[in-house]
Amino acid sequence: MNHSGKKLLVLGATAYSINVINIAHRLGAYVIVVDPIKGHVAKKYADKFFDVDTTNVEELYRIALEEKIDGVFTGYSDVNLPVARELCDRLGLPFYAKSQEQILNTTDKLRFKAMCRKYNVGVVPQYEESELKTASYPIIIKPANSYASKGISVCYTYDDTPAALEKARTYSKTKEVIIEKYFRGVDNVNIDYVMQDGKIILSAVGDKFENREQKGLSPLSAAGTYPSKHLKEYVETVDANVKRMFYEEGMHNGTAFIQSFYEDGKFYFFEMGYRVGGGQGSIMYSKMGGIDYVEALINFALSGKMWDKDLSDNEGPDFKKRSCALVILLKSGTVAKIEGLDEIRKIKEFVNLTQFYYEGETVPESVIGNLGQSFGRIHFVGDTFDDIKLALNKVYEVLKITSDKGENMILPGGFTGEQL
Numbered sequence: 001m002n003h004s005g006k007k008l009l010v011l012g013a014t015a016y017s018i019n020v021i022n023i024a025h026r027l028g029a030y031v032i033v034v035d036p037i038k039g040h041v042a043k044k045y046a047d048k049f050f051d052v053d054t055t056n057v058e059e060l061y062r063i064a065l066e067e068k069i070d071g072v073f074t075g076y077s078d079v080n081l082p083v084a085r086e087l088c089d090r091l092g093l094p095f096y097a098k099s100q101e102q103i104l105n106t107t108d109k110l111r112f113k114a115m116c117r118k119y120n121v122g123v124v125p126q127y128e129e130s131e132l133k134t135a136s137y138p139i140i141i142k143p144a145n146s147y148a149s150k151g152i153s154v155c156y157t158y159d160d161t162p163a164a165l166e167k168a169r170t171y172s173k174t175k176e177v178i179i180e181k182y183f184r185g186v187d188n189v190n191i192d193y194v195m196q197d198g199k200i201i202l203s204a205v206g207d208k209f210e211n212r213e214q215k216g217l218s219p220l221s222a223a224g225t226y227p228s229k230h231l232k233e234y235v236e237t238v239d240a241n242v243k244r245m246f247y248e249e250g251m252h253n254g255t256a257f258i259q260s261f262y263e264d265g266k267f268y269f270f271e272m273g274y275r276v277g278g279g280q281g282s283i284m285y286s287k288m289g290g291i292d293y294v295e296a297l298i299n300f301a302l303s304g305k306m307w308d309k310d311l312s313d314n315e316g317p318d319f320k321k322r323s324c325a326l327v328i329l330l331k332s333g334t335v336a337k338i339e340g341l342d343e344i345r346k347i348k349e350f351v352n353l354t355q356f357y358y359e360g361e362t363v364p365e366s367v368i369g370n371l372g373q374s375f376g377r378i379h380f381v382g383d384t385f386d387d388i389k390l391a392l393n394k395v396y397e398v399l400k401i402t403s404d405k406g407e408n409m410i411l412p413g414g415f416t417g418e419q420l
Helices: 016-026 041-045 057-067 080-091 100-107 109-118 129-134 158-171 231-237 239-248 281-287 293-303 341-345 385-398
Strands: 007-011 030-034 048-050 071-073 139-143 153-155 177-181 187-196 199-211 220-226 254-263 266-273 322-329 333-339 350-355 374-382 400-403
Touching: 007 016, 007 057, 007 080, 007 293, 016 030, 016 041, 016 293, 016 350, 030 041, 030 057, 057 080, 071 080, 071 293, 080 100, 100 109, 100 266, 109 239, 109 266, 129 158, 129 177, 139 158, 153 158, 158 177, 187 239, 187 281, 187 293, 199 231, 199 239, 199 281, 220 281, 231 239, 231 266, 254 293, 281 293, 281 322, 281 350, 281 374, 322 385, 341 350, 341 385, 374 385
Parallel strands: 007 030, 007 071, 030 048
Antiparallel strands: 139 153, 139 177, 187 199, 187 254, 199 220, 220 322, 254 266, 322 374, 333 400, 350 374
């Protein structure tokens, strides 16, 4: 679609928003970014920006009227979803999530699991607080409504639970927590859907690999690879129920990602997002012949339509090519020197780097255990997984991130491709 002359308001100016801004510009749109942090990295890519809190609806409304905004893009955060819905309601602009109820059901983990049970979709087994003394350990305790792995703890004994409960409540808007079975040694499977005018399309199924180097903390994403080795089984056993769930819940446009565990022939859902995911899968899918979710959501924001073609005609989820989103995690400290990025960009399979830390910036101790300790995400697309492995080998050969104390800051336990 061409959106020349239209103005898009983007909520958030993290590194994630750079790709959004670039795509909007390619489509002809004028981009205004709002973010409370002065000098945040994506602002220099925008046509105009405001240093305003993205949850300040009144100020956003004033800016939107003043700038004659034609559409709103929420970005990669659950926090901005209800704000964007309210803002679009007041402005009379299209937004893919029809109601705040849909947003609550897909961002609150307890409500999401209840919705899944209603449609016979499997979820991770759960404990009540009263069962902690008799629970089968290890267990995982997390906020009912949070994101980016914040507030999550793995408990190996009952003695670990008081601190974990307090931590989870700190990050939970409702002070509710979820206590679940902790899956060890099982496969993680990511599932993506795109919705277009009531047509629910399975667009990608991938395998997620975790870094479990930090004991007692939530395992963090180390990589996502596509397509999944469990794709066929997922389509045969779960896909129809999920499509019915989304359709009957009125989720007829937009994109969604689901996180699950796979064990003994069954999929166990534990979290979803009714938005683009932080793994930035659309960057890879678009190169593999599939759907660019970001472009589709920009289209909807500015026109009320996901695309001017049938999205089910795109390739996927059984792509002919193979892809990997590699996550580089860092230890706490101040980044003094980064080496090897130019060499990485020359790798044949390289398609994108989303970088979160630069030289001179500090990885604070407070982000250890959540995705705030990610240096960046590097996306690769190749003809085979062997091609991907060779690309990853090159990354670990050339990438050096050194602290101001001369220490290697890259957290061990990363994805090498040998796990495929």
